[in-house]
Amino acid sequence: MISTSPGFGWLEGLRALGERVEVLAVADADPxxxxxxxRAYDIPHALGSVDELLERVDVDAVINLTPIPVHAEICLxxxxxxxxxxxxxxxxxxxxxxxxxxxxxEEKGLAVVSCPITGIEPLTLEVRRLVRExxxxxxxxxxxxxxxxxxxxxxxxxxxxxxxxxxxGPLFDMxxxxxxxxxxxxxxxxxxxxxxxxTEPTRVVRGGTHxxxxxxxxxxxxxxxxxxxxxxxxxxxxxxxxxxxxxxPRIEVFARQGTINFELGSRATGAVTPLEIFRLDxxxxxxxxxxxxLRGLESASEARxxxxxxxxxxxxxxxLEGTAPPRATLEHARHxxxxxxxxxxxxxCGRVLDLASTFTPPDPLSADGARATAR
Numbered sequence: 001m002i003s004t005s006p007g008f009g010w011l012e013g014l015r016a017l018g019e020r021v022e023v024l025a026v027a028d029a030d031p032x033x034x035x036x037x038x039r040a041y042d043i044p045h046a047l048g049s050v051d052e053l054l055e056r057v058d059v060d061a062v063i064n065l066t067p068i069p070v071h072a073e074i075c076l077x078x079x080x081x082x083x084x085x086x087x088x089x090x091x092x093x094x095x096x097x098x099x100x101x102x103x104x105x106e107e108k109g110l111a112v113v114s115c116p117i118t119g120i121e122p123l124t125l126e127v128r129r130l131v132r133e134x135x136x137x138x139x140x141x142x143x144x145x146x147x148x149x150x151x152x153x154x155x156x157x158x159x160x161x162x163x164x165x166x167x168x169g170p171l172f173d174m175x176x177x178x179x180x181x182x183x184x185x186x187x188x189x190x191x192x193x194x195x196x197x198x199t200e201p202t203r204v205v206r207g208g209t210h211x212x213x214x215x216x217x218x219x220x221x222x223x224x225x226x227x228x229x230x231x232x233x234x235x236x237x238x239x240x241x242x243x244x245x246x247x248x249p250r251i252e253v254f255a256r257q258g259t260i261n262f263e264l265g266s267r268a269t270g271a272v273t274p275l276e277i278f279r280l281d282x283x284x285x286x287x288x289x290x291x292x293x294l295r296g297l298e299s300a301s302e303a304r305x306x307x308x309x310x311x312x313x314x315x316x317x318x319x320l321e322g323t324a325p326p327r328a329t330l331e332h333a334r335h336x337x338x339x340x341x342x343x344x345x346x347x348x349c350g351r352v353l354d355l356a357s358t359f360t361p362p363d364p365l366s367a368d369g370a371r372a373t374a375r
Contacts, residue, residue, distance in 0.1 A: 031047075054078065071088065079101065082110070091333055093167060127185050132364055139254070143252040164241075176336060227339065251263070339355060
């Protein structure tokens with residue numbers, strides 16, 4: 001496990017996996033943080049770098065929790081050492097690095113699982129099923145909220161400065177979540193256009209160990225983009241550090257025969273409705289909202305909650321054990337990366353840009369996974 005923070009959320013999830021995973025080492029650029037994590041979770045080795053870890057400890061896989069700009073570098077070091085990789089998002093920031101990682105993994109027969117897994121979460125797959133089966137008719141457009149107020153607005157420990165520097169920013173940090181989800185639902189996008197800029201030149205950290213720190217913003221912190229999926233189906237995605245609060249759905253899908261609201265309400269208050277559907281002629285001659293019966297998803301959703309941030313490791317284990325078909329594929333992560341890279345370029349040149357990559361969307365849940373019942 002390579003981190004620039006203790007990664008306790010990941011360690012809690014790995015502990016929940018029981019005997020399926022043994023954590024042998026944690027490495028951090030700050031040795032004190034590595035030692036704190038090792039003490040808290042009885043990890044045998046606390047090290048100061050990925051090089052030291054790969055040289056001294058015999059591991060099968062590396063979990064890469066480093067800052068965005070060095071994800072590709074760490075992934076490549078692990079792959080060259082013959083290790084499988086689970087990496088935080090995005091797995092690279094350039095298409096050249098993405099292709100190098102994919103090629104090296106294929107050459108060595110190694111697996112790479114890239115966060116986020118919003119594209120393969122149970123509710124996302126249920127929305128994909130509803131759309132694919134035509135439950136709300138032809139999709140016209142979707143609205144995707146993929147933002148928060150920025151790391152400086154929270155009261156967490158750690159220095160958030162790097163999030164606001166070139167090479168990071170909200171598109172790579174936050175937009176990636178919504179892009180994985182909406183492309184899982186609607187499939188690969190064909191074109192992108194974007195607007196992007198810096199809202200204010202500085203941010204002040206509101207709490208935690210770096211409260212009061214003034215950050216010079218060099219990465220665009222306000223990015224809005226539109227995707228064209230072909231056939232007059234579009235999606236609007238926000239990716240900013242400017243959404244301090246919202247109660248609107250995380251994803252809205254507007255179609256000819258209805259609307260799907262996905263995760264509406266406020267996570268801050270815990271008042272979140274997972275899924276809501278409006279359908280013309282919901283009951284013969286009457287339009288109305290439908291609250292889906294999600295009991296079929298309870299088992300998968302509970303496993304997701306129990307393992308938390310470490311859930312991508314489950315997909316690595318399934319891939320290695322051959323117990324489930326790959327869902328969190330590198331092809332999907334690469335497509336999302338191309339969207340982000342081309343969005344940045346579009347904002348600079350002011351043009352709509354074509355996308356060259358594609359991927360096979362994950363299989364939706366079966367029709368028995370959840371049943372819609374009139375509310």
